[in-house]
Amino acid sequence: MAHQKPAPRPINRRQFLGETAQMLAASSLIAMGLMGYGKHSHALPATALRPPGALPEEDFLGACIRCGLCVRSCPYNTLKLAQVGDDIATGTPYFIARDVPCEMCEDIPCIPACPTHALNHDLKKIDQAKMGLAQITDQSACIAFLGLRCEVCYNVCPVRGKAITLERQHNARSGKHALFIPVLHFDACTGCGKCEEACILEEAAIKVLPIALAKGKMQAHYKVGWQEKQQAGQALVTPDVEHQFNLPSGKRYDYYGEGLVDTPEEIAPPFANNPLDSLNQKQEP
Amino acid sequence: MANPAKEAGLAAIRSKGWWRAHQWLFLRRFSQLLVLGLFLSGPWFGLWVIKGNLNSSLLLNTVPMTDPYILLQSLFAAMLPASTAFIGVAIVLGFYLVVGGRVYCSWVCPVNIITDAAAWLRRRFNFKGKNFSINRHVRYWLLGLTLILASLSGSLLWELVNPVSMLHRGLLFGLGLGWYVILAVFLFDWLLSKNGWCGHLCPVGAFYSLATVVARVRVSADKRAQCDDCMDCFAVCPEPQVIKSALKGADQGISPVIYAANCTNCGRCIDVCAKDVFAFQWQKFIK
Structure with missing residues (x-):
């Protein structure tokens, strides 16, 4: 006798619809819970x-x-x-x-x-790699800003001299010293976190932040003129033509707010264009 | 004459001896602990046999193995994995297609030890009747739900709470508050619902049951004529609904082989049967 596989359990329409409705209700509850929990953990x-x-x-x-x-x-x-x-x-x-x-x-x-x-x-x-972006998150705690030479973050950086540079500034407090200010460069920083680990402070003043948090973004339409100029080999805007005025004689236009001003009568310069002329000039008695 | 569930297996111990009444259980525990041990020997003793966890691993630094269900979730989240993961899935899926998908549940999954303990306590303390009954189809709904949620959220939402991957990963990498989740599964199975997690809810098991369609290794009630209706197999089986037609279907001409997708091939029915009704059977590819 050839054995069969067991036939599936018969189910009527009422059972089917009832079960489906129950499951859908339970599923949506679980989905709601999971979505909520998921959002939190995102x-x-x-x-x-x-x-x-x-x-x-x-x-x-x-x-x-x-x-x-x-x-x-x-x-x-x-x-x-x-x-x-x-x-x-x-x-x-x-x-x-x-x-x-x-x-x-x-x-x-x-x-x-x-x-x-x-x-x-x-x-x-x-x-x-771009694991994050290091930032000096607290200038008031970083001792470089106090005028002390720490430079630990600068020196431990695996891309030394690229991700962190030291910018020399005048120390306005003492008036005669320099500040060596660590400055971060996004294009070179990998976010490895060596600087944050090494920061000598009790709480690091330099921290690696997630890219999404640390990174700013210009509007897409924003163009940096000098970069565009370099790329194109020339200025992309028509250069300004020097403005011509027809002014009354003896007047000139002051660009810095004075408007039309009298031009003092031209006085001959005490010296001629050719210095030899001046030297040859007879002294007035 | 049906035995009380509490005494399931006693008759088999009397007639076959302790070892033969526990051999598959023993082998299964051995397999579960071996899998865990091979993973743990690395972090514990620096002896790296297999790295990673059940989601994806690397055996002897060469053979990749990847859980097909987690990869499916990732695909539903619209992320395409690297080729290693596909090779890993092919290896894992190939294995379970031959031995039966839910062999994962009873021979590999660490949660099984916990839910088996809960089921044993249930039998010992005779909790029959105090059962919060759940439809066994719920797991398939959950399976679908986890995939849909992965798709909607674009992230593996289910993996945030999945006790199966949580426990295994936790044992290897630290579980944190995950112990509460595992404790919850244990208490749920023990005090609330018989075989509630593995037999009714777990979408991982539901997924693996789908891989049982062509399995070559099956339990067969070959000597079902000898059955004396002691009901011990039904008492210990985590999926007792799979037994009935194979064991009692002789009159309707139903095959004694258990073809049901949710048989976990745990072999406990073979152990507890005093009459040796059940046996593992290799299904030939061509009949």
Whole structure:
């Protein structure tokens, strides 16, 4: 006798509709709860930085499958996985710059370890990473602004002299000394956090902030004239033609608010154009 | 004569001896702990056999393994993974297509140890009747819901609360407040609903049940004629609805092989049957 597979349990229309309605109700409740919880966990705390090459947070949360392979591949134990109860989406990798910053390995082992593209596999040079953006967040605490020579952040920076430069300024307080002010440059800063870790203060005055928080953005229409000029090889606007006036004789137009003013009668200059003439001129008695 | 659920398995111990009445349970626990141990030996002893966690891992630094369900969620969130993840999914899915999808649940998943403990306590303290009953289809709705939510939110929302990945990842990387979630699952299964989590709600299991369609390894009630209606198998089975037609369907010409997608191939029915009705069976590819 050929055995059959069991027939599926018969179900009538009333049961089907009832069950469907129940499930839809329950599903929408769960969906509401999860969406609410999800929204809360989408707000990454500003101290938590993603590994190098991490997609923008919104995409990252869809691409990261929370496997922890990046954490395992990190030779410096920089990366951690968020635990339940942290303000970071459960199971996603992060690091806190002040505790353990990114050491910027040249081969970036965390990126090939990632089985998805949550960490962008196209990033090959760690210098091009953008994990965050360092900022002097408190000038009143940074001792460089007091006129002291600290420069620790400048010296620990892995892209030394590019991401942080020291700008010499006059020390107006003493009147005779210089200030060596650390200035951050976004194009070179990778957000590794070495500066924040090394800051000598009790609470760091230089902090690595997430790009989304730290980075400003010009309106799309805004053009920087001199850059455009350099690109085009010439000015993009028609150069101003010098304005011509037909003024009454003895008058001139003052551009700085005086308007029409009398021109004093022209007095012959005491010296001729040719200096020899002046020298040859006879002295008046 | 039906035995009380509390005494399920006693008859088998008497007739077959303790070992044969527990061998599949023992092997299953061994498998679960082995999987966990291979993952833990790295962070605990620096002996790296397998890195990552059940979501995605790397065996001996060469073989990638990726959970198909989490990757599906990521795809629904409109993110395309790297090729490693696809190879990993092919390996994992290939394995479960042969041995049965829900083998994941009973032989690998760490939550199973917790829910099995809850089910055992339920039987011991005779909670029969105090059951908050849930429709077993709920898990499929949850499965669909998790995918839709991934799509709507563009992020893996379910993974924020998924106790399965949470527990395994937590044991390896730190669980934080996740213990409360695991405790909740335990208490829910013990005091509220029989096999509530694994048998009714878990979308991970629901997903893996879909991979059971072509499974080659099945439990078969080959010697169902010997069944003495002791009901021990129904008492211990986490999905007892899968047994009935295979065990009692002889008259309707129904196959003794359990084809139901939600049989987890745990083999506990084989253990507790004093009459040796059940056995694992390899299904030939061509009949």
